[in-house]
Amino acid sequence: MKMTEAKDKFIQTWGSLGTLWGINKAMAQIHALLLISPEPLSMEDIMEELQISRGNTSMNLRQLIDWGIVFKASKAGERKEYFTSEKxxxxxxxxxxxxxxxxxxxxxxKVLKEVSNIEDDGSAETQEFIKQTKALYELADTADAILNRIANQESNWLTKTFIKLLK
Amino acid sequence: MKMTEAKDKFIQTWGSLGTLWGINKAMAQIHALLLISPEPLSMEDIMEELQISRGNTSMNLRQLIDWGIVFKASKAGERKEYFTSEKxxxxxxxxxxxxxxxxxxxxxxKVLKEVSNIEDDGSAETQEFIKQTKALYELADTADAILNRIANQESNWLTKTFIKLLK
DNA sequence: TCAAACTTTCAAAAATTATTGAAAGTTTAA
DNA sequence: TTAAACTTTCAATAATTTTTGAAAGTTTGA
Incomplete structure (x- = not known):
């Protein structure tokens, strides 16, 4: 496989993966492109490479910046803004x-806590509801704790954790 | 909060969460409804409760069954099919x-392995591409290993794991 | 075998979401 | 200041996804 082909395939794949996760295609593709670019890119560069409009590029870049995974990068002596992703x-x-x-x-x-706190009137329906929403709360809470741990530990925590789990 | 209100809120929340994860609203709502129903429900029951069409109900039930989280449940002496979710x-x-x-x-x-295997022509572009796609491969591989571990271990593995990680 | 009871399919319609592009807005150099 | 260079906004349009509902299909009891 050639570089150009590989690059296209990667950007395409990342784009459709994004869709699957509720992230729009352009946003995922812009991110993919920046991730593999050794140099920051301008809005023009991105529009050209991905064949998308200026407005689309601008809006999605903003969202990526909002997520904290893409940054503005000014080039000395240049008026234009450049963008780069977390590498x-x-x-x-x-x-x-x-x-x-x-x-x-x-x-x-928040919602699970709220709804699982209704008064138990003793009916099978209410009891099942309380039981299941409480169980979901527990699960979500554990998942959240794990995510936060990922978010706050040193950068190769994920790998280390996995090694630890194998023991 | 009353039971009816709580139930609605839960089903609504689950529905929009689904959307956020690339799962359509009806599918997520049907799942939510079955999850909190003490008894299996018929297609009519679901249509009525969620106010959705027969076709929609049928297609989404099939997908849920495909995912292995909803099951057909025949009631003795009844022609109609009933459905219940993994509780x-x-x-x-x-x-x-x-x-x-x-x-x-x-x-x-598969794609990451494929594209990260292109020949290194020494250019900065190619080198960055190989480096980043390989790093993503590592990450995805670790994530996959963790998911598989969740999938295959005893049912409260998630909680136990978390406790383990705290130590 | 038939026909009633039920489920699935799928083309058309509706709803939602993404994209465009031009106008409005902002920044900066001179 | 001004005006060129650039970015953002947003209403209109396009693309995609979901939903409907009626016709086709299937199953089962008699």
Whole structure:
């Protein structure tokens, strides 16, 4: 396989993976492109490479910056803004873990806690509801604790953890 | 909060969470409904409770069955089919881990291995590409190993693991 | 075998989500 | 200041995904 072909395939794959995870294609592709670029890229570069519009590029870059995995990088003496992504894959994983906990798990925990706290009227329906939502709360809470641990430990925690688990 | 209100809120929340994860709303809601129903439900029951069409219900039930988290349950002497979900939350987590590994991580690993194996022509571009795709491969591989461990161990592995990690 | 009871399929319609591109906004060098 | 260089916004449009509902298919009891 040639470099150009490999690059395209990688960007395409990352794009459709993103879709599968509720991240839009352009956002995932921009991230993929920046991840493998040795140099920061300008908006023009990105538009050209991915064949997407200026508006689309601008909006998705902003979201990636919001997620904390893409940064603005000014080049000395240049007016244009350049963009670069977090290059350390472990740091990338940590940042994603951090954001997913904050954006998804925390709000879910809140709702689960709330709904599992209804008064038990003794009916089978209510009892099952309380039992299951409490169990989900436990699961989500454990998952969150693990994510936070990933987010806060040293950067190769994930690998080390796995080694530890094998013992 | 009243039971009806709590139930609605739970089903709604599960539905939008699903959307966030690339699972469609009806599918997530059907799952939520079955999860908290003490008795198996018929297609009519589900249609009525969630106000969705027969076709929609049928297709999404099939997908849930495909995922291995919802089962057909025949009631003695009844022609109609009933449906029930995996009630053990840990088993549910294991099944989801198993399927996500199979459906998403394995294919991604395959592509990453493939593209990171291009010939190194010495250019900065190629070197960065190889370096980053290899790093992603490592990460995905570790994540997959962890998922598989979740999928194959005893049902409260997740909790035990977390306790272990705290030590 | 038939026909009632039920489920699945799938083309069309609706809903949602992503993308465009041009106008408005911002920044900076002179 | 001004105006060129650049970025952001957002209404309109396009693409994608979900949902519907009726027709086709299947199963089962008599």
């Amino acid at each position: 350390d894959i472990n740091e990338l994983a940590r940042q994603i873990a951090r954001e997913r906990s904050r954006r998804e798990i925390q709000p879910t925990l | 053990d939350i840990n088993e549910l987590a294991r099944q989801i881990a198993r399927e996500r590994s199979r459906r998403e991580i394995q294919p991604t690993l």
